[in-house]
Amino acid sequence: MTEKKSAWQSPWVIAWVAMVVIFFTMNMIMIYLAIDNNPGLVVDDFYERGEDYEENMLKKQARNPGWIMSIDMPRKIDVGQSVVCRFTVKDKVGNPISRDGVTFYAYRPSDAKQDFSVAMNQVGPGEYEAEVSFPLKGAWDALVSIKNGEDEYNTPKRIGVGIDWIP
Incomplete structure (x- = not known):
């Protein structure tokens, strides 16, 4: 068997x-x-902002001055620690640009209630600084916005707070 x-x-x-x-x-x-984990940022008026998106982007690209913008943050940022964010802006040939209305925005991708903004102070020609403190550990999206008349130009940076981060 x-x-x-x-x-x-x-x-x-x-x-x-x-x-x-x-x-x-x-x-x-x-x-x-x-x-x-909320996967991204959502604005309340998404429909209104997106109605003429392509047309507005083409107009904005046509008026783009070609500025060279950079955000400088410390490599290690701890929760609740005040750090200095530096922002530089130069024209196409490297000359510093000075404008009013430079703002640092911090967006928390997982919680919009934690978003904040800080006005940046000019410390030299084309150089701006702001002291910021992040209340929570994790990933943050930073955006520095500079106004040129009616137009607004932005430069982004991803930041890790309270963790070892490789930008």
Whole structure:
């Protein structure tokens, strides 16, 4: 008489069950991350802002002065620690640009209630500074906005607070 072997002794059955378990586990992890972490920034008036988006972007690109803008932040930022954010702006040939209305914006991708902004002070030709403090650990999106008459130009930077971050 031949003895029946258990299906669990077959490597094919074990491999298929392992793949199904891994598939469901990864899906549960992805669902948890999608619910727990808001994936991006949302504005309240998204429809109104997007109605003429292409037309407005083309107009803005036509008026773009070609400025060279950069944000300088410390590599290590701790929660609640005041740090100095530096912003420089130069024209196409490297001459400093001075304008009124330079603002530092900090956006928390996972919680819009934590967003804040700080006016930047001019410390030299084309050089601006602001002292900022981040209340929560994690990823932040920084944006420095400079106005030139009616137009506004922005430069972004991703910041890690309270973690080892490689920009």
